Amino acid sequence: MDSVTKFLQPLQLHPVVDHFSMALLIVAVLIDLVASAAPTRIWLRYAALLLIILGALAAGGSYFTGGMEADRIWNALGPPAKDVLKKHAELGEYLAITFGVLALWRIMIEGFGFMAGSRAIYLIVAFVAIVVLGYQGHLGGVLVFDYGAGTALMAAAPVPSEAASPSSAPTSSGAIPMVSVPTPIATSTPPPAIPATSASKPTDSPKPGNTPASSPTAQPSATPSGGAAM
Incomplete structure (x- = not known):
């Protein structure tokens, strides 16, 4: 089995088999729906039967080749891509089993008369299955x-992980305070010229106020000196 895997893995068959199986299964269910609306077209029912059988086989091959591709690229993917790949692989396994069961169910509907009454239920389940297949x-x-x-x-360029994206946010936000720090220093340098001009104006205004204050102090000092002379 390992030798078969090593031989098939370089061929990258998964995209081919995957698209082939999707086309077969979707067309098979749609033809079966048309055949229900045209019961006289018996050949449509046989065409749908053949396509659902081939599509179920292709779905198994798609799951097998998808597993080989997942083993090849798993280590090169980041955490977000691994989550998507895991969900994709799980759905592939469930759908391969589902369409295998649907193919057997469709064979029994066509081959056994007592199963003909379940045709409507089969079509509903098959339609839901192809919707999930599209997802x-x-x-x-x-x-x-x-x-x-x-x-x-x-x-060439590995996919970045989620852990790498938050690290870039602190670096960009950390640069913003560094730019805003010099702005207060630049605004504080010009104001020293303004207090210097305002300080000179108050010094000139008190000069007329000093003259009345100096005259009363001089007069009391003069009267005692005159009395002493007398």
Whole structure:
């Protein structure tokens, strides 16, 4: 089994098998819905039966090749991409089992008369399954186009993790206080010229006020000196 995996892994078969299985399964269910509206078109039911069988086999191959791709690129992915890949792989496993059961169910509906009454339930379950299949394909697109999983872009520039994004925020926020620190110093340097001019004005105004204060002090000192002379 390991030798088969080593041989198939460089071929990168997962995208081919995955798209092939999605097309087969979606078309099979849609044709079966059309066949229910046109019961006289028996060939539509047989076409849907053949497509659901081929699609179930392709879904198993898609899950197998997807596991090989996950082993190859797992260590090169960041935490967010690993979460998406894990969900994508889990859905792939569940869908492979689901469509295998649906294929057997569809064979029994066509081959055994007592199972014909469950056709409506089968179509409802099959329709829900292809909706989930479309969501799983969306996750695969996120891996490739958003995270570069399995591409040369991933090898050239590894996907940053979530832990790396918060580290950039403190550096940008830390630079802002350093820029705002010199601004108070620059504004405080020009004001010394303003107090100097304001201080000179009060010194000139008290001069007329000093003359009445000096005259009373001189008169009392003169009267005693005159009495002493007499």
